[in-house]
Amino acid sequence: MATGSRTLWKGAITFGLVHIPVGLHTAASEQGVDFDWLDKRSMDPVGYKRINKRTGKEIDKDNIVKGVEYEDGKYVVISPDEIEAVFPKTTQTISIERFIGANELPFVFLERPYYVAPINKSDRVYALLRETLASTGKIGLAKVVIATKQHLAALVPSGPALVLSLLRWGDEVKTLDALELPPAGRGNVSAAELKMARQLVEEMSGPWDPADFKDEFRIQVMKLVEKKAKAGEGQTVLQPEEDAPAHTGEVIDLTALLQRSLKGGGKPARKTPAKKAGAKEPASKPATQKKAA
Structure with a gap:
């Protein structure tokens, strides 16, 4: 299992006057199968526009097969029937x-x-x-x-x-495993420090109310949208109608x-x-x- 320790973001956790510098690391990775399009005549990779990436020529969809890379540059071709069998x-x-x-x-x-x-x-x-x-x-x-x-x-x-x-x-x-974390338990934290930290947490505690937390960026963008709409800068986009799914x-x-x-x-x-x-x-x-x- 990959662990990875590359720091994606550096900043700090803060509450009150407490400032704890931290780094963020990925906690999950996608494990899905990645099918690549290949030209079955030459096993060249094919772009989404059905373009042979080596020759630059467009190819017919009948010449496209799905392959899974198992080593660098090496692929195994999986047929539609084989995919359907395990889908x-x-x-x-x-x-x-x-x-x-x-x-x-x-x-x-x-x-x-x-x-x-x-x-x-x-x-x-x-x-x-x-x-x-x-x-x-x-x-x-x-x-x-x-x-x-x-x-x-x-x-x-x-x-x-x-x-x-x-x-x-x-x-x-x-x-x-790849992260350097302080051991669980009090460690070097003194009783006085722990007491003050607990007191600060209690003073900042309150009930959960999602209305207290808003996406300020979205709010500002929507204000800009409303302003532009009132100024006549809006445009109409027609969406195709879809049938409602039936429930049984x-x-x-x-x-x-x-x-x-x-x-x-x-x-x-x-x-x-x-x-x-x-x-x-x-x-x-x-x-x-x-x-x-």
Whole structure:
């Protein structure tokens, strides 16, 4: 696993009069397969405009194959049938595979959140899963395919909603081995310093209110946009209309579902994944019907 220690940014953490210089390092790396276009007649790389990068000539799409570089300058060609055989299937489900304690998931794995809303009369089972997770302090680890890409995700109760937060895969998160960090524990921090720091933190503490934190750059840009629009500098852009996606699903017999799940012998979730029911969701914000295990 790559660790990497190159500093991307240097600055400081500040609170009150405290100033802690820090450097930022990458904590994750993309591990997806990178398909390059190649001219199958000469194995020359092909640009996105179907231009042979060596000859500069445009080539027909029938002469383009997909290759994966495994060494510098060396490729293996993968056929469409071979890609299709291993391509993640679009199941339209959020498949819970394990439940873990909510405090067990490090923040470094979090990537992108989605709200999950019930559809097709699934409110009751949705509420049951939400309340069960909230009361047990658990979150669900699931796999989901969105826009043809499979993701690991965490299903987390948040007030009246369930939130699906896409996660990084385990081999995408780098270790801390290459960083020079002070050892855990008080170390050279004195009791007096720790006491004053705690006091400062308490004085600066308050409730979480997202309205207190605004993107000042965006605000200034939108003010400029409004000013220009009022001055008649706006232009009209027509967008093509799109058909709204259809949603389908089934009404769940919740009691029977729970009984069947419990009759599975109480096996760990990693061996017996939770039952799942498909429901279509938009590629950008999936809203998915859930069956609780």
